[in-house]
Amino acid sequence: MPALELRGVHARYAEREVLTGIDLAVEEGEVVALLGPSGSGKTTLLRIVAGLEQPSAGSVLLDGREVAGVPVHERGVGLMFQDYALFPHRDVAGNVGFGLRMAGRPAGEIRERVAEVLALVGLPGFEGRSVARLSGGEQQRVALARALAPRPRILMLDEPMGSLDRALRERLPDELAAIFRRLGLTVLYVTHDQDEALRVADRIVLLAGGRIEADGSPEALWSAPPTVFAAAFLGFRTIAHGELGDGAIRGPWGPIPLPAAAAPAASSGPVPFLLRPDAVRLDAAGPIAGTVSARRFRGDHVLLVVAVAGAPDLEVELRGGPLPAPGDPVRLAIDPAGVVLLRD
Ligand code: ADP
Ligand code: MG
Numbered sequence: 001m002p003a004l005e006l007r008g009v010h011a012r013y014a015e016r017e018v019l020t021g022i023d024l025a026v027e028e029g030e031v032v033a034l035l036g037p038s039g040s041g042k043t044t045l046l047r048i049v050a051g052l053e054q055p056s057a058g059s060v061l062l063d064g065r066e067v068a069g070v071p072v073h074e075r076g077v078g079l080m081f082q083d084y085a086l087f088p089h090r091d092v093a094g095n096v097g098f099g100l101r102m103a104g105r106p107a108g109e110i111r112e113r114v115a116e117v118l119a120l121v122g123l124p125g126f127e128g129r130s131v132a133r134l135s136g137g138e139q140q141r142v143a144l145a146r147a148l149a150p151r152p153r154i155l156m157l158d159e160p161m162g163s164l165d166r167a168l169r170e171r172l173p174d175e176l177a178a179i180f181r182r183l184g185l186t187v188l189y190v191t192h193d194q195d196e197a198l199r200v201a202d203r204i205v206l207l208a209g210g211r212i213e214a215d216g217s218p219e220a221l222w223s224a225p226p227t228v229f230a231a232a233f234l235g236f237r238t239i240a241h242g243e244l245g246d247g248a249i250r251g252p253w254g255p256i257p258l259p260a261a262a263a264p265a266a267s268s269g270p271v272p273f274l275l276r277p278d279a280v281r282l283d284a285a286g287p288i289a290g291t292v293s294a295r296r297f298r299g300d301h302v303l304l305v306v307a308v309a310g311a312p313d314l315e316v317e318l319r320g321g322p323l324p325a326p327g328d329p330v331r332l333a334i335d336p337a338g339v340v341l342l343r344d
Contacts, residue, residue, distance in 0.1 A: 009058035036207035078152030130236035252311035279338020288335030
């Protein structure tokens with residue numbers, strides 16, 4: 001039985017539908033990133049699961065039990081918001097122990113549990129500190145400890161990196177992922193940042209305009225995004241249209257032969273497709289002629305941008321080997337394994 005299930009969930013504000021039929025099951029111990037642009041309905045979905053908002057249609061089940069009418073504090077969900085919503089006048093222990101106090105747990109048990117979750121998030125001994133004097137990263141950990149203290153069945157985080165500086169946003173997703181795995185938590189992690197989603201989650205659910213656009217493991221979505229929107233949102237830039245036929249796709253860069261498995265027998269009209277960055281390589285005997293227009297250093301590789309007459313630019317990832325300079329003529333070949341056919 002899934003830990004969380006949404007069946008045909010719709011939501012509307014006034015006249016406008018912001019969720020249009022969400023079906024989603026999250027298994028126990030799964031870390032699911034709910035990824036999508038601003039306004040796609042992510043927060044609304046979390047609020048509906050938490051019981052802070054009612055769906056206009058459809059149902060929410062926690063551990064197989066329909067929860068319409070079950071109040072927020074009885075749903076067993078832990079929530080962490082972007083702004084943390086910490087109580088500024090309470091110390092760290094007062095914040096972290098809040099849910100347990102509300103649940104009427106005895107003082108000794110609260111003290112023990114607060115110490116335990118603070119150690120877990122890397123803030124042992126912080127009980128007496130004032131939250132107003134903590135750094136952004138420490139406040140985020142306190143908010144996480146507060147959400148974890150009552151041992152929620154599901155932890156839900158809404159853009160938890162939103163107000164942190166770049167250095168922390170680099171490091172914390174991996175630390176959070178480690179905590180989720182260590183505790184075997186069931187997590188719904190909302191973010192608009194594809195890198196964060198890829199790093200934190202076992203599974204990514206991409207939301208667009210109030211519906212699920214794609215759903216799969218980070219590896220699966222990254223190697224074969226299903227739609228134009230999904231590919232663009234994941235950061236792929238070389239997306240074009242081509243005609244399928246005779247075992248090839250004919251796009252702006254000329255025909256690219258496709259393996260039989262990748263080429264559907266029947267299709268009509270232009271088909272959108274993606275060239276993954278690893279699909280394009282320098283090849284003195286390659287069929288495509290172009291001119292290097294830019295070189296971008298990316299740490300572990302160099303991204304070469306190549307202008308091709310009458311077609312969009314191509315990008316080549318170079319890891320070692322000769323490095324052509326802007327203005328140099330080059331020839332390119334496309335590896336059919338890096339071509340992904342998309343849906344509109
Ligand atoms: P996300 O978290 O993905 O940015 P939201 O769930 O916050 O998206 O919002 C989805 C849509 O619903 C947006 O267009 C937003 O403006 C609208 N919306 C959110 N909350 C309210 C509200 N309380 N009243 C009216 N419209 C809202
Ligand atoms: Mg939001």
